[in-house]
Amino acid sequence: MSFEISQSFKIESASLKEVRVFAREVFKKSTIFEKHTDDLVLALAEAAQNIVKHGYNNQPTEDEMKIIIKFDSNILSMELMDKGKPVVPSNIKPRDLDDIKSGGLGTFFIGQIMDEVVFKTTKINWVNHLILTKAF
Amino acid sequence: MTYKVTEEGNIATVYLNGEIDMDVTEKAKEVIMPLIEAKKEVHLNLKDVEYMDSSGISVLIESHQQATENETKVILKEISKSVLKVIMMAKLEQILNLD
Numbered sequence: 001m002s003f004e005i006s007q008s009f010k011i012e013s014a015s016l017k018e019v020r021v022f023a024r025e026v027f028k029k030s031t032i033f034e035k036h037t038d039d040l041v042l043a044l045a046e047a048a049q050n051i052v053k054h055g056y057n058n059q060p061t062e063d064e065m066k067i068i069i070k071f072d073s074n075i076l077s078m079e080l081m082d083k084g085k086p087v088v089p090s091n092i093k094p095r096d097l098d099d100i101k102s103g104g105l106g107t108f109f110i111g112q113i114m115d116e117v118v119f120k121t122t123k124i125n126w127v128n129h130l131i132l133t134k135a136f
Numbered sequence: 137m138t139y140k141v142t143e144e145g146n147i148a149t150v151y152l153n154g155e156i157d158m159d160v161t162e163k164a165k166e167v168i169m170p171l172i173e174a175k176k177e178v179h180l181n182l183k184d185v186e187y188m189d190s191s192g193i194s195v196l197i198e199s200h201q202q203a204t205e206n207e208t209k210v211i212l213k214e215i216s217k218s219v220l221k222v223i224m225m226a227k228l229e230q231i232l233n234l235d
Binding site: 013014016017020038042045046049052053105106108109112 | 226
């Protein structure tokens with residue numbers, strides 16, 4: 001089985017629910033995702049939240065973010081593209097678990113759930129292109 | 137997210153319902169924080185919370201910290217399976233008050 005499905009979303013916190021609904025629909029395509037759906041939805045929604053919160057400082061914009069979910073050769077990839085503030089990958093740090101504060105938790109969750117988290121450097125028409133992958 | 141608050145003596149129970157994400161965290165804080173500032177012991181009933189992300193977890197952390205500063209406590213009650221999973225992923229089960 002292989003597929004590639006994409007959808008664009010407004011960049012606002014109210015879109016996060018739509019992102020989750022979209023992802024849940026995609027993951028219904030195969031029972032292979034069944035046990036992982038909640039985690040995968042969380043990882044994707046956290047990445048989308050980071051775009052709204054950090055890429056656009058939660059400010060209104062006409063821009064949209066594009067999400068592509070692909071499955072091929074038993075590798076799931078979830079790609080998020082946006083035109084917000086450029087991400088400097090070396091500045092992204094997950095929360096130190098001994099430091100009890102709220103910042104960085106989303107990044108920590110993404111790292112726990114996915115096998116690989118990469119910012120693609122060659123992108124066309126977008127500023128940031130994040131690719132989250134997991135093998136099944 | 138919807139919510140209901142009941143009060144009995146010094147205990148305020150907040151029943152949260154639905155999905156807690158970045159879109160509703162301010163609303164959740166507006167409900168919880170005044171109760172903590174009033175030095176109520178706050179019980180957060182999470183039985184009907186179907187989804188919680190890092191923003192929701194942040195509300196739990198900040199509530200816990202605010203309660204400590206106010207010499208009271210926040211206790212998480214009837215935590216749904218999905219919320220418990222996220223709390224454990226954040227390794228907060230030893231830090232937050234889980235009942």
